[in-house]
Amino acid sequence: MKKLLIAKPALFSFDECLWFLNRNYDDCLHHIEPGSLSKAICINGENIAFSLRDQDQHLVLDLTHGGEDVAQQEALVQYIIEWFDLERDITPFYQLLQKNKTLGYMANDFAGFRLIGIHDLYEALCWSIIGQQINLTFAYTLKRRLVEHYGDHLSVNGLSLHIFPRPEVLQHVSIAELRALQFSERKAEYLLLVSQLFAAGTISKQHLLQCASYEEQVALLTAIRGIGIWTANYALMKTLKQLQAIPYGDVGLLNALLNHELIKDKKDNAGIDKLFKRFKGWESYLVFYLWRSLSVVKRDL
DNA sequence: ATCCAGGGGTCAC
DNA sequence: GTGACCCATGGA
Structure with a gap:
């Protein structure tokens, strides 16, 4: 089994990130066990599965399905780096935290916690639409239904590792089908519209990266029906790691x-x-x- | 039963 | 530009 090493930066705790990913919720897009996680993603059109664990100064990435060529492995490593925000020096943030009387404790209690991202803009937008105005437990239930109905999965070591559905698939789903999964009429409309925009290439991560300013990125997203200021900021924070993003009203x-x-x-x-x-x-x-x-x-x- | 949930659109003013 | 109202449904 191919094994890849990723160097851990200072002020990083894999356990802290792992604990947050697992929290009290049932997230269908990764599987957590003590000290490790398993996940499947699509890279260059191929579904790949991997597990990730902590070992001394490195994260160890084990390829458990696919990903034989070097380009995919490089992309996968880059994916992990972005996911856990590993290349960022967060000491300035810790200095700000420690100056704050009320919040200073976080620098100790949550030491090494990183802004965990959602690499795919489409997934981030769908997830935030799903999460609008409902409790998180139910939101994760809805996400699981969507993923299990319309997404691919890989069976690895007895685990079913799910991949978020592609817009090309979801765009053809009917509102009635989503209503049957207990999506509200509005959520169904928003999801189908966003799926159509991504499938058609009208909007993409690349479009956002070409914007001249953060404000322009927000404007681009909020122009889409169903995406308000909260959703836009959430997506920019999770997908582009735009650190000035504040999900107002959250x-x-x-x-x-x-x-x-x-x-x-x-x-x-x-x-x-x-x-x-x-x-x-x-x-x-x-x-x-x-x-x-x-x-x-x-x-x- | 009642209030709330990691909002957003619409419409009146 | 601001504020009231509606949407829909599960959790606690």
């Missing part, structure tokens, strides 16, 4: 800020602005760490 973010008594109420926009101003350039990391703090509360209850 219920989880607001609850985390309330838990830490950093805002008076959910309409305290001034309080929010004041906090994020201190984390200029690291806004997304702050959001991600605040989301991480929600899981702590949930776990401790």
Whole structure:
């Protein structure tokens, strides 16, 4: 079995990332076991499966299905690097955290936690549309139904590793079919529209990368029906790792800020602005760490 | 039973 | 530009 090594940067904890990926939810797009994860993705048209584990100064990537050629292996390594944001020096963020009386504890409690991405823009947009205005448990249920009905999968070591459906497939699904899976009429409409746009090549990650500014990227996304300011920022944060992205209006973010008594109420926009101003350039990391703090509360209850 | 959930569109003003 | 209203459904 082909084995690839990926060097671990400073301020990185695989366990911390792994724990977040596993949280309390049932994510169908990866399988977690203590100390390792398994996943399947499509690279250059081929479905590949791998597992990832922590070993001393490296992450060890074991290819468990496909990926024989070197170009695919390089792409896979790059995928992991982007997924866990391994090339970023996050010490400036930690310095900002440690200066903050309320949030400083995170530098210790969540040490080495990284902004975990979603490489595929289409998947990120679909996932955020699914997650709009419903609780996360149900959102993961809906995602699983979508993936199991319309996505590929690889069977490896007794595990069924699912791959997010391609837009070319989803664009031809009917609203009635999605309604039967308990998607709301609106979510079904939005998902089909986004699928059509991606299948037709009207929108892509490449289009976003060609934008001159962050504002332009937001405008490009929010021009699409079903994608508002929250969804656009979520996708830019997860897919492009645009660190100035703040998913405004996010219920989880607001609850985390309330838990830490950093805002008076959910309409305290001034309080929010004041906090994020201190984390200029690291806004997304702050959001991600605040989301991480929600899981702590949930776990401790 | 009741309120809320990692929102967004629409429409009145 | 702002705010009220609707959507839909499961979780707690």
